[in-house]
Amino acid sequence: MIAGGQAWRHLRHDRAAWTCLVFLGLVLLASLSAPLLPLPSPVAIALQEEPEAPVAPWRETFRHGFRPDDRDLSWIDARLDELRQDLFGDLQTAPWLGTDAKGRDLLSRVVWGSRTSILAAIAATFASLVLGVTWGAVAGLAGGRVDNWMMRAVDALQSLPFIFLVIFLIGIVGEYRAELAERFGIDREVVFYLVIGAVSWLTMARLVRGQVLALRKSAFVEAARVAGASGPRILLVHVLPNVMGVVVVCLTLTIPSVMLFEAFLSFLGLGIEPPKVSWGILAADGTEAINPIRIAWWLVAAPAAAMGSVLFALNVVGDGLRDALDPRHPGNR
Amino acid sequence: MALLEVRDLSVRFEGRLATVRAVDGVSFDLEEGETLAVVGESGSGKSTLALAIPRLVPCPPGVVEARTLRLSGQDLSRMSERELRTLRGTAIAMVFQDPSASLCPWLTIGEQIGEVLEVHRGASPREARRAAAAALGEVGIAEPEARLDAFPHELSGGMRQRATIAMALLLSPRLLVADEPTSALDATVQAQVLDLLASLQARRGTAILLITHSLGVVATAADRALVMRSGRIVEEAGVRDLFRAPRHEHTRELLASTPLGIRRGGGR
Numbered sequence: 001m002i003a004g005g006q007a008w009r010h011l012r013h014d015r016a017a018w019t020c021l022v023f024l025g026l027v028l029l030a031s032l033s034a035p036l037l038p039l040p041s042p043v044a045i046a047l048q049e050e051p052e053a054p055v056a057p058w059r060e061t062f063r064h065g066f067r068p069d070d071r072d073l074s075w076i077d078a079r080l081d082e083l084r085q086d087l088f089g090d091l092q093t094a095p096w097l098g099t100d101a102k103g104r105d106l107l108s109r110v111v112w113g114s115r116t117s118i119l120a121a122i123a124a125t126f127a128s129l130v131l132g133v134t135w136g137a138v139a140g141l142a143g144g145r146v147d148n149w150m151m152r153a154v155d156a157l158q159s160l161p162f163i164f165l166v167i168f169l170i171g172i173v174g175e176y177r178a179e180l181a182e183r184f185g186i187d188r189e190v191v192f193y194l195v196i197g198a199v200s201w202l203t204m205a206r207l208v209r210g211q212v213l214a215l216r217k218s219a220f221v222e223a224a225r226v227a228g229a230s231g232p233r234i235l236l237v238h239v240l241p242n243v244m245g246v247v248v249v250c251l252t253l254t255i256p257s258v259m260l261f262e263a264f265l266s267f268l269g270l271g272i273e274p275p276k277v278s279w280g281i282l283a284a285d286g287t288e289a290i291n292p293i294r295i296a297w298w299l300v301a302a303p304a305a306a307m308g309s310v311l312f313a314l315n316v317v318g319d320g321l322r323d324a325l326d327p328r329h330p331g332n333r
Numbered sequence: 334m335a336l337l338e339v340r341d342l343s344v345r346f347e348g349r350l351a352t353v354r355a356v357d358g359v360s361f362d363l364e365e366g367e368t369l370a371v372v373g374e375s376g377s378g379k380s381t382l383a384l385a386i387p388r389l390v391p392c393p394p395g396v397v398e399a400r401t402l403r404l405s406g407q408d409l410s411r412m413s414e415r416e417l418r419t420l421r422g423t424a425i426a427m428v429f430q431d432p433s434a435s436l437c438p439w440l441t442i443g444e445q446i447g448e449v450l451e452v453h454r455g456a457s458p459r460e461a462r463r464a465a466a467a468a469l470g471e472v473g474i475a476e477p478e479a480r481l482d483a484f485p486h487e488l489s490g491g492m493r494q495r496a497t498i499a500m501a502l503l504l505s506p507r508l509l510v511a512d513e514p515t516s517a518l519d520a521t522v523q524a525q526v527l528d529l530l531a532s533l534q535a536r537r538g539t540a541i542l543l544i545t546h547s548l549g550v551v552a553t554a555a556d557r558a559l560v561m562r563s564g565r566i567v568e569e570a571g572v573r574d575l576f577r578a579p580r581h582e583h584t585r586e587l588l589a590s591t592p593l594g595i596r597r598g599g600g601r
Binding site for chain 1: 387389393418419420421422423425426427429430431434435436437438439440448449452453484486497500501
C-alpha cells in the first residue's frame with residue numbers, strides 16, 4: 001500500500017495540486033484566525049447612501065476606526081479578538097473588496113463567512129467518510145438481503161424532499177428553541193449541520209457499494225479468502241484501499257455541492273441567521289444589490305470568487321490526491 | 334488413507350428460473366505428493382470443483398453437498414467458517430489463473446505474501462517481510478529483497494505467478510489447488526511455472542490438484558487425470574494410459590482437438 005508519507009511526496013511533486021493545497025491551507029488559516037486579522041467588523045453598520053467601491057490595497061492600506069462589535073464570540077475567538085486589539089489598536093484594512101449597502105466591509109464578511117462553508121464541508125466530509133463509506137462497504141460486502149435493505153434505506157432517504165425536511169426541522173427547532181438549547185445544546189445551527197451531514201453521505205454509500213460489489217467478485221479478494229483472511233480484514237486491507245479513488249473523487253464532488261447547498265439554504269433564510277455570515281448570505285445580499293441604476297458588481301463578484309476559487313482548488317487537490325494514492329499512476333515511483 | 338477424499342461431491346446453483354448442476358456426484362482420492370489433473374472443456378465444472386474443496390463456492394446461490402469431503406481425516410463439509418479459515422492458507426492453498434487479477438493492485442508483493450503469516454501466525458511485519466523474501470527466493474525470483482516493495486503491475490506475468498505460488502506455499506500446505514495456473518502465461522513461462530511447481534512439490538511433498546483445459550499441461554505435470562464433462566467425471570486414468578488408450582469417447586474427442594504433437598508423442 002502507498003503509505004501516507006509516500007502519498008504526501010507524490011502530492012508535492014504535483015505542482016498544481018500542491019499550489020491548490022497551499023491555497024486551501026491559507027484559506028483555512030485565515031478563516032480560523034479571522035478575529036486576529038486586522039479586518040473591520042463584519043457586522044458593524046455604517047449608514048451611507050451607497051456601497052463603497054473596492055479600494056486597491058496599494059492606494060489605501062489601513063484606516064482607523066475599528067470598534068469591537070457586540071457579537072457572541074467563543075472563548076478562543078474572544079481571546080484572539082483581544083489580542084488583535086492589542087496588536088492593531090483601532091487600525092483596520094481599507095475596503096479592499098468594497099462594502100455593501102449598509103457599509104459592512106466585504107472582505108471581512110467573506111473571511112468570516114468562510115467559517116460556515118468550511119464547517120458545512122467538514123460535516124459533509126465526516127458523514128461521507130464515516131457513514132457513507134462504511135454503509136456502502138458493508139452493504140456491498142454482505143450482499144443479498146442485507147444489501148437490499150441497506151440500499152432501500154438509502155433510496156428512502158434520497159427520495160425525501162430535503163427542502164421540506166429542513167423547513168420542518170428548523171420549524172420544530174424554532175418552536176422549542178429554548179428547551180432544546182437548554183437540554184441538549186441543540187440550536188438551529190446544529191440542526192443545519194446535521195441535515196447537511198444527512199444528505200451528503202448517500203451518494204458516497206451508493207458509489208462505494210457499487211465498487212465493493214465489483215471488487216467482491218474480483219480474483220484478489222477470492223485469493224485473500226483462500227489465504228484465510230477474515231471478512232473485516234478483507235474489507236480493510238483489500239477492498240477499502242481499492243475504493244479510495246472513488247471516495248476521493250466523490251468527496252471532491254460532495255464538498256462543492258454541500259457548499260452550494262449551504263449557500264442555497266442560507267439564501268432561503270433556512271441556514272445561518274444574521275448577524276452570522278456565510279457565503280450563501282453574501283451571495284443573496286449580492287443578488288439583491290443588483291439593480292439597473294448602479295451596479296455594485298463587487299457584492300456578487302467577491303463571494304462568487306471566494307467560493308469558485310475554493311471549489312476549484314478542492315477539485316485539483318482531489319484529483320492530485322487520487323493520483324498520489326494510486327500505485328499504478330505513472331510517475332509514482 | 335488418502336490425503337483428500339471426495340465422495341459424491343455435488344455443487345448446484347439455484348437460480349430463480351433454473352437450477353444448474355455444475356458438479357454432479359464427483360468422487361476421487363488424492364494421495365500425498367501426487368499431482369492429479371482435472372481436465373475438461375469450458376463449463377465442465379472443473380473450476381467449481383476447485384472452489385468447492387476449500388468450501389469457497391458462494392452460498393447462496395450455490396449449494397454444496399458431499400457424502401465425504403475429507404482432508405487428512407478432517408471433515409471439511411461439517412466445518413464452521415471460522416475453522417475453515419484457519420485451514421485455508423495453512424492446509425489448503427490455491428493458485429489462480431491470472432496473477433494480475435489475483436494480486437491486490439494496491440499492496441506490494443511483500444505485503445501480500447506476508448499477509449498469510451500475519452493472519453495465521455500473528456507475525457510482526459518485520460518477520461513477515463523476512464519470510465516473504467525467503468519465499469520469493471525459493472520460487473526463483475532474483476533479488477527478492479528488492480521485489481518486496483514492488484507493486485504487482487511492476488512485475489512480469491511470470492514473476493507475478495511465481496509470487497502467488499510463493500504466497501500459496503508459504504505455510505507448507507498439504508494440498509495446493511491450482512486453477513489453470515499457466516493459462517494466462519506465455520508458452521515459455523508456462524513450462525517454467527510447471528517446473529517450479531514440480532520441484533517445490535518434490536521438496537515438500539505437497540499434493541497438487543491441477544485444474545486445466547490443456548492436455549499439454551496434463552502430459553507434462555500430472556500423475557493421474559480426471560476427465561470432466563457437464564459436471565461428471567467421465568474417465569479417471571494414469572496419464573500414460575490416458576494418452577495411450579483413452580477409454581471414453583469424450584477423452585478421445587479432447588485428444589483429437591489438441592494441437593499437433595501431444596496426441597502421439599505425449600505421456601511421460
